[in-house]
Amino acid sequence: MEKSMGIRAGALSLVIFLFLLGIWQAATQTTEKPGGVLSEYEQLQGKSAKKSDGLPTPAQMGETVKKHLSDPFYDKGPNDKGIGIQLAYSLARVMGGFLLAALVAVPLGFMIGMSPLLYRALDPFIQVLKPISPLAWMPLALYTIKDSATSSIFVIFICSIWPMLINTAYGVASVRKDWLNVARTLEVSIMRKAFLVILPAAAPTIMTGMRISMGIAWLVIVAAEMLVGGTGIGYFVWNEWNNLSLTNVIFAILMIGVVGMALDLMFGMLQKLVTYVE
Amino acid sequence: MSTSFLVADGLAKRFPGSKGKADLTVFDNVHFTIEKGEFVCIIGHSGCGKTTILNVLAGLDTASGGNVLMDGREVAGPSLERGVVFQGHALMPWLSAKKNVEFAVRSRWPDKSNKEIEAHCQRYLDLVGLTGSEHKKPSELSGGMKQRVGIARAFAIEPKMLLLDEPFGALDALTRGNIQEELKKICAETHQTVFMITHDVDEAILLSDKIMLMSNGPQARIAEIVVNTLPKSRTRETLHKESRFYAIRNHLVDFLVSRSKRFSEELPADYDPKNPPLVMPGVEAPPPPPSPTISSSIESAKVVNLR
Numbered sequence: 001m002e003k004s005m006g007i008r009a010g011a012l013s014l015v016i017f018l019f020l021l022g023i024w025q026a027a028t029q030t031t032e033k034p035g036g037v038l039s040e041y042e043q044l045q046g047k048s049a050k051k052s053d054g055l056p057t058p059a060q061m062g063e064t065v066k067k068h069l070s071d072p073f074y075d076k077g078p079n080d081k082g083i084g085i086q087l088a089y090s091l092a093r094v095m096g097g098f099l100l101a102a103l104v105a106v107p108l109g110f111m112i113g114m115s116p117l118l119y120r121a122l123d124p125f126i127q128v129l130k131p132i133s134p135l136a137w138m139p140l141a142l143y144t145i146k147d148s149a150t151s152s153i154f155v156i157f158i159c160s161i162w163p164m165l166i167n168t169a170y171g172v173a174s175v176r177k178d179w180l181n182v183a184r185t186l187e188v189s190i191m192r193k194a195f196l197v198i199l200p201a202a203a204p205t206i207m208t209g210m211r212i213s214m215g216i217a218w219l220v221i222v223a224a225e226m227l228v229g230g231t232g233i234g235y236f237v238w239n240e241w242n243n244l245s246l247t248n249v250i251f252a253i254l255m256i257g258v259v260g261m262a263l264d265l266m267f268g269m270l271q272k273l274v275t276y277v278e
Numbered sequence: 279m280s281t282s283f284l285v286a287d288g289l290a291k292r293f294p295g296s297k298g299k300a301d302l303t304v305f306d307n308v309h310f311t312i313e314k315g316e317f318v319c320i321i322g323h324s325g326c327g328k329t330t331i332l333n334v335l336a337g338l339d340t341a342s343g344g345n346v347l348m349d350g351r352e353v354a355g356p357s358l359e360r361g362v363v364f365q366g367h368a369l370m371p372w373l374s375a376k377k378n379v380e381f382a383v384r385s386r387w388p389d390k391s392n393k394e395i396e397a398h399c400q401r402y403l404d405l406v407g408l409t410g411s412e413h414k415k416p417s418e419l420s421g422g423m424k425q426r427v428g429i430a431r432a433f434a435i436e437p438k439m440l441l442l443d444e445p446f447g448a449l450d451a452l453t454r455g456n457i458q459e460e461l462k463k464i465c466a467e468t469h470q471t472v473f474m475i476t477h478d479v480d481e482a483i484l485l486s487d488k489i490m491l492m493s494n495g496p497q498a499r500i501a502e503i504v505v506n507t508l509p510k511s512r513t514r515e516t517l518h519k520e521s522r523f524y525a526i527r528n529h530l531v532d533f534l535v536s537r538s539k540r541f542s543e544e545l546p547a548d549y550d551p552k553n554p555p556l557v558m559p560g561v562e563a564p565p566p567p568p569s570p571t572i573s574s575s576i577e578s579a580k581v582v583n584l585r
Binding site: 181196203277 | 336337338355356357358360361362364366368370371372373381382385386415416417431435
């Protein structure tokens with residue numbers, strides 16, 4: 001039953017995919033002009049030159065995907081790098097900012113969760129800082145850090161910190177009283193209690209926060225790289241827009257989606273690892 | 279001063295009343311003693327503060343008044359000397375049965391080698407009949423097995439005293455009966471001192487040497503202490519055939535059903551909270567008196583005021 005459901009869902013996905021491809025094909029098909037001879041005016045306009053005009057057909061798209069994926073790591077100067085290199089730059093920034101955020105958010109969230117006083121004291125700050133678009137920090141970051149690459153890492157840091165902080169604090173604060181009482185009657189030291197009781201008890205909630213943070217970080221890095229330029233998938237998108245190569249833009253969009261999905265799956269698996277059944 | 283193993287002296291729990299209202303006194307003037315190796319049950323209706331008393335004994339809660347001495351030392355906080363079996367088993371769901379016990383054992387003896395700890399845990403898991411299920415997570419265990427792990431965890435730290443908060447409340451009658459037997463056996467073998475909360479009259483009669491009856495709150499007190507005069511060799515099968523079983527049982531049920539409510543209004547003239555009357559239902563003559571006794575009968579029971 002479960003298996004046949006999987007097959008049926010897969011088949012349906014395939015049908016939807018083919019249907020969408022069909023629409024795409026129909027919308028982008030260019031009808032050959034009768035006669036086929038260009039007027040002098042058209043020749044002056046450069047219409048004879050073979051270049052991308054507007055949206056690609058699925059076939060052209062397929063070509064581009066094949067071309068990019070067959071050589072993802074070439075580097076021919078600042079404006080022409082393989083998609084693998086661009087994605088690697090973006091991923092490195094996201095990981096950097098995310099790890100820094102985790103280093104701050106998890107211990108701080110632990111303290112907030114364990115101390116109702118700190119929780120109340122820090123709550124107004126968190127509530128004000130949380131809704132700020134991370135990109136709004138960019139000018140301040142560029143001014144103080146004076147380095148565009150580091151600034152984008154800072155932007156990732158600031159956007160991934162909140163979900164992790166809030167989830168960690170919540171997870172720690174809502175550890176079952178029974179488990180804490182067990183630790184108390186066993187005279188467990190504070191560090192042992194934190195690592196062996198509270199951390200595993202709150203781990204699923206903390207991991208949920210990390211998953212949300214990673215999702216947001218991956219959304220934000222594209223915008224941040226469009227702003228700071230240089231390298232990365234966001235810069236690639238902007239660069240190809242300036243080149244008027246919509247095919248490459250669409251390819252980049254696809255890649256952003258695939259990588260984002262992979263990241264989410266990865267955190268989904270980590271989440272499963274730390275989840276317990278009560 | 280009494281030389282009993284555990285002395286609860288004038289325990290009270292009050293909650294400050296909201297504006298203008300008087301403080302709410304859940305219980306006060308609670309005095310009792312527990313001897314080493316004694317199994318004591320406390321029975322009373324919900325809200326009379328049984329769990330609070332247990333938590334005070336455990337050091338998890340503080341009383342508003344009075345104090346508890348164990349082995350001559352004041353109970354000022356939770357300690358490894360008192361093992362607690364919680365109402366809702368309180369096992370850590372991310373650890374296997376054995377790891378749960380191991381967590382406690384390692385806390386008790388941090389310097390023991392892994393091998394020693396392993397053997398120690400296994401011994402207690404075997405004792406509660408969990409051989410073969412050591413590596414299961416709590417979610418894979420039945421309610422009775424979970425509570426068994428909880429008991430193994432409490433026993434494994436070899437505490438001077440065991441505190442059980444309605445440990446079998448959530449179990450079905452059959453499982454409950456089995457675990458009761460096992461608990462009785464283990465306690466008898468290890469000469470464990472036990473304080474247990476229960477709502478189950480039969481459970482109290484099967485397990486305990488002394489049953490403390492608490493009147494209803496607010497201002498709950500220990501109304502009387504029933505001495506279990508049934509032979510130590512009693513089992514679940516033979517319990518109801520014991521000659522005094524029904525006398526004790528009826529006395530307890532009678533207290534729970536009617537006398538616990540009226541107790542505070544109809545305070546017996548000679549009632550002394552510091553020395554609640556000892557009752558032996560079904561016993562016509564008081565046992566050889568250790569000290570001069572004054573006796574008067576309450577219903578069918580003999581009342582003996584010791585000390």
